[in-house]
Amino acid sequence: KQEVTQIPAALSVPEGENLVLNCSFTDSAIYNLQWFRQDPGKGLTSLLLIQSSQREQTSGRLNASLDKSSGRSTLYIAASQPGDSATYLCYTETGANNLFFGTGTRLTVIP
Amino acid sequence: DGGITQSPKYLFRKEGQNVTLSCEQNLNHDAMYWYRQDPGQGLRLIYYSQIVNDFQKGDIAEGYSVSREKKESFPLTVTSAQKNPTAFYLCATQGGGANEKLFFGSGTQLSVL
Numbered sequence: 024k025q026e027v028t029q030i031p032a033a034l035s036v037p038e039g040e041n042l043v044l045n046c047s048f049t050d051s052a053i054y055n056l057q058w059f060r061q062d063p064g065k066g067l068t069s070l071l072l073i074q075s076s077q078r079e080q081t082s083g084r085l086n087a088s089l090d091k092s093s094g095r096s097t098l099y100i101a102a103s104q105p106g107d108s109a110t111y112l113c114y115t116e117t118g119a120n121n122l123f124f125g126t127g128t129r130l131t132v133i134p
Numbered sequence: 135d136g137g138i139t140q141s142p143k144y145l146f147r148k149e150g151q152n153v154t155l156s157c158e159q160n161l162n163h164d165a166m167y168w169y170r171q172d173p174g175q176g177l178r179l180i181y182y183s184q185i186v187n188d189f190q191k192g193d194i195a196e197g198y199s200v201s202r203e204k205k206e207s208f209p210l211t212v213t214s215a216q217k218n219p220t221a222f223y224l225c226a227t228q229g230g231g232a233n234e235k236l237f238f239g240s241g242t243q244l245s246v247l
Contacts, residue, residue, distance in 0.1 A: 114177075122236065
């Protein structure tokens with residue numbers, strides 16, 4: 024069964040710093056990997072979806088990369104802002120209805 | 135929330151009571167999912183449905199029931215058999231089968247009185 028790990032569980036950075044969030048998975052036979060943001064008491068907001076054939080996706084200050092062979096994805100956030108403070112979750116899909124979530128990294132950007 | 139409506143936002147359950155959480159979508163997505171989220175834990179799958187009138191148990195289905203009578207609706211009932219129901223419940227949809235984006239509702243926080 025796929026295991027998805029996100030380390031660290033929590034991260035604090037000063038405003039303006041560039042940062043990287045990590046997502047590791049054990050089964051490299053994934054269809055895709057998706058990054059989400061979750062604010063306290065809210066649902067998950069999709070940030071980026073990387074298909075298995077892709078290496079990276081970019082949206083604004085966010086860049087997500089995928090290395091299936093090593094079982095890793097990273098979410099790069101440039102020039103972090105206090106509004107980026109949230110929990111970031113990744114999930115992988117290995118088939119229909121086989122969706123596996125990480126436990127998330129709680130990011131705090133300090134003004 | 136992207137066309138997925140979960141209600142109510144907060145729900146309180148008395149002991150021995152069944153309660154139903156609503157999930158409605160206007161995205162015309164076939165697949166719908168219910169997840170449970172506990173503090174410090176990842177999302178755990180309760181039930182999912184790929185098509186109307188069909189649904190499958192997820193990893194933690196005991197104490198829960200669902201129905202899928204309409205494509206737009208996938209209500210979740212938390213029965214009295216679920217002894218630890220306090221959690222944040224999230225509904226999600228996915229269109230076009232596998233390999234498509236997952237969309238989430240805004241969630242329902244269920245607490246026990």
